[in-house]
Amino acid sequence: MTRRALLDDAVDQLTAAGVEGPRRSAEWIIEDATGATRAEIYARPDVVVEPAEAALxxxxxxxxATGEPVQYVLGHTxxxxxxxxxxxxxxxxxPETEEVVERALRHVGEAPWVLDIGTGSxxxxxALKHARPAAEVFAVDVSAAALEVASGNAQHLGLEVTFVRADALRPSFADEVPPTFDLIVSNPPYVPEAEKADLQLEVGHEPDTALFVxxxxxxxxYRALAGHASRLLRPGGWVVAETHADHGQAVGALWRAAGLVEVEVHADLSGRDRIAIGRRAD
Structure with missing residues (x-):
């Protein structure tokens, strides 16, 4: 089977299954399975694919086609x-979480102490450790399985991050990580459970504990983050978090009421309120 035939067949199957973005999914799959880049697939469509690659x-x-996200199918992103x-x-x-990283990097020097709450993968x-090699980065999650994935990624990438299992909603959380930090960053669960039925099929494959509140x-x-900022941030330190598009301004108001200063809510590239930042007063 040629690359063209393999691609056309994959697109047809995914389209018939109602998968969103069937062509891009098919391209990613063929790139991963064959080692050919997207440009090579289209530049040399008549190359015959090895039977083992076609089977993969x-x-x-x-x-x-069942709706499983392509990132889980391939096992990476x-x-x-x-x-x-x-x-x-x-x-x-x-992609919007990359904007959280960008915002965070604007508020730290070359060797900050960083705490990532709800680290997941x-x-x-x-990303912060890669951008700031001299940083001391701690990452926490309530899920042991998530921390296993995260530590595997750190090892594979050769990046030194300290991982801690802890629940950010427990009153004892601040005692389970070392004080004090220049930056707290988080992409916490923020989707109300009432919205679950309206989300894309693919989202149903992701862990509920990382998504829903x-x-x-x-x-x-966000209330917990404000409390952690008061205890774990150095004076002048920043907290940066991703938010629900409908709740960004509410997060900003909550943080101002909690005593954070220079609070701002930034829109993502789609113009939606998605990133809240605030500073602990000096």
């Missing part, structure tokens, strides 16, 4: 230029 593509397409391994135990890092912590208190993690 078929298995991947079958999984993707690219985040801030880093190859991040993934399993269904961790959230898939999104370790994407944010590892109670409808009764959708800002619970």
């Amino acid at each position: 593509v078929a298995r991947y397409v079958t999984r993707r 690219n985040f801030y230029g880093l190859h991040i391994s993934l399993t269904p135990d961790v959230l898939i890092p999104r 370790g994407a944010i912590a590892l 109670s409808d009764s208190d959708p800002l619970v993690f």
Whole structure:
């Protein structure tokens, strides 16, 4: 089977299954299974694909056709230029989370102490460590399975990050990590449970604990972050967090009420309020 035939067949199957972005998914799958780049697939479409590679593509397409995210099918994604391994135990890092990294980097020097709360795959912590090699980076998560993925990514990338299992909502949290930090960064759970039924099929494959919060208190993690900032940030230190597009301004108001200063809520590239920042007063 040629590259062209393999691609056309994959696109047809994924389109029939109602998968969003069927062509891009098919391209990613064929790139991963054959080692050919997207440009090579189109520049040399008549190259015959090895039977083992074609069989691997078929298995991947079958999984993707069920709605399983392509990042889980392949077992990895690219985040801030880093190859991040993934399993269904961790959230898939999104492009808007790269903007959280960008914002965070604007507020730290060359050797900051950084705390990533709810690290998941370790994407944010590892991106910050990669950008600031002299940083001391600590990353926490409540999930042991997530920390296993994150520590594997750190080892593979050769980046030194200290991982700690801890629950950010427990009153004892601040006693479980070393004080004090120049930056707290987080992409916490922020989707109200009421929205679960309206989300894309692919999202149903991601861990609920990394996504959803109670409808009764959708800002619970941001309230916790404000408390941690008061105890764990050095005076003048910053907290940067991703937010729900509908709750960004509410997070900003909560943080101002909690005593953080220079609070701002920034829009992502789509113009949605998605990144809240604040500083502990000097």
